[in-house]
Amino acid sequence: MKTAQIKKLPGIGLVAAFCFLQLAASPEPKVLKPHYDEKGNLIRPSDYREWMFLSSGYGMNYSPAPDSHEMFTNVFVPRWAYQEFLDSGKWPEQTMWLVEERGAESKGSINKHGQFQTDLMGMAVEVKDSSRFADKWGYFAFGNSNQSSEAMPKGNPCWSCHDAHAAVEHTFVQFYPTLKPVAEKFGVYNESREQVQDAK
Numbered sequence: 339m340k341t342a343q344i345k346k347l348p349g350i351g352l353v354a355a356f357c358f359l360q361l362a363a364s365p366e367p368k369v370l371k372p373h374y375d376e377k378g379n380l381i382r383p384s385d386y387r388e389w390m391f392l393s394s395g396y397g398m399n400y401s402p403a404p405d406s407h408e409m410f411t412n413v414f415v416p417r418w419a420y421q422e423f424l425d426s427g428k429w430p431e432q433t434m435w436l437v438e439e440r441g442a443e444s445k446g447s448i449n450k451h452g453q454f455q456t457d458l459m460g461m462a463v464e465v466k467d468s469s470r471f472a473d474k475w476g477y478f479a480f481g482n483s484n485q486s487s488e489a490m491p492k493g494n495p496c497w498s499c500h501d502a503h504a505a506v507e508h509t510f511v512q513f514y515p516t517l518k519p520v521a522e523k524f525g526v527y528n529e530s531r532e533q534v535q536d537a538k
């Protein structure tokens with residue numbers, strides 16, 4: 339037994355060295371699942387621009403009074419969760435969604451009409467995790483630079499609006515044109531959520 343263990347050691351050493359080299363070679367670990375600091379606040383996802391892009395909105399607003407400044411929104415979800423959704427029509431536990439807000443500008447370079455995106459103004463994150471959040475979905479608001487964010491308390495407007503109006507679970511698939519046919523195929527698309535109505 340002892341000799342067998344000793345004989346195996348060089349092999350184990352090689353595997354360990356290989357793992358170490360792999361770790362050393364990758365610049366930063368990719369944060370594809372939610373990470374929390376010691377206070378339980380969500381750490382700002384940094385690499386979300388490499389996630390799957392779902393859609394953009396321009397000046398989307400859910401209250402009748404228009405904002406003084408229209409913004410763009412861009413929605414992203416990690417690729418592993420996107421793939422599970424394509425395969426099953428269900429969002430897996432520990433999926434994160436991120437919506438970033440960017441300024442809009444019309445004057446610049448050769449542009450004559452329409453709007454293009456500019457600086458980051460803020461971002462919001464939603465997490466599906468029934469073992470962490472009593473009502474399954476956690477909501478976090480980030481400004482354009484803060485590194486962590488506390489979950490919105492129970493009964494927050496984020497949860498209520500997403501619960502009342504999103505077409506698939508708590509996600510607004512009615513606004514994500516490539517996911518809508520997937521949700522319809524699996525019979526998980528709530529078509530009534532497309533009706534024109536006021537947000538409550």
Ligand code: HEC
Nearest residue numbers: 395400411435437462463464477478495496499509510537
């Ligand atoms: C009055 C309704 C409403 C409220 C309140 C609201 N949202 Fe949303 N949210 C939406 C809609 C509509 C979309 C669709 C995409 C868009 O706006 O670009 C969305 C999209 C999102 C997305 C992208 C993934 C998805 O679910 O479709 C995230 C993340 C998100 N919201 C987080 C938040 C957070 C965090 C808050 C609270 C700070 C919040 N939302 C409050 C309506 C709402």
